[in-house]
Amino acid sequence: MNHFVEENLKRVREHMEAACARSGRRLEDVKLLLATKTVTLEKLQMAMQAGEVLFGENKAQELRDKFPLMQQYNRVEWHFIGHLQTNKVKDVAKYVTLIHSVDRLKLGQALNQQLLKENKTMDILVQVNTSYEESKFGVPPESALELVEQLAALERIRIKGLMTIGKWKGTPEETRQCFRLLKSIRDQIREKDIPHVGTDELSMGMSGDFEAAIEEGATIIRVGTKIFGERYLPDSYYWNENIRGNE
């Protein structure tokens, strides 16, 4: 049996530990989320057998396809990290415990409606476009506070913090600026002390930049390639679907 997933996991965890040591943080304050878009069930299973418990998907369809396997591992938790269309909230809410990508009021309202129907609540993060790239989703940084205030009024949604994707192919310094910006927006929101709004979670950092993200305060890093290998679909397939008309 091929153990490359396990070996990659070990390496990533070593880098996490080093980044925590460099920045005076505790390893237990940083969660590793495995980004599993396009990843085969076989590789997923390797990760679960290695003891991993936190996974993130980008599409409702893939969540559905992978659900039977997930059910076999009862400690496993799913998050949703991809762009979410309002007509998919029902499918997604069924499977996940945290949605990282709420970036507009309309989406929050659709989600709230669905949760009311099902009589349940959902934890979310607000995704911020800290790199100002058009190809990325996320609320513009200057509108983040306003969106948080609006979402806070929706009774079935529990805001837990913020999420961002660092600048695509940016220099290390540019990427780090994205993370710093997210943290400063978080601090601004925290100061407002908005009822029912949690600000503890900062979901930032991927394969190429998770160490910098940890140094800048990430509490959840989302890593795919460094653990599962290269994907056969470009990320633009997930990040720039040009489907805003569907909302």
Ligand SMILES: *Cc1c(COP(=O)(O)O)cnc(C)c1O
């Ligand atoms: C794919 C993806 C990741 C992981 O990216 P890698 O570079 O493969 O580590 C993290 N976050 C989001 C939102 C993603 O879509």
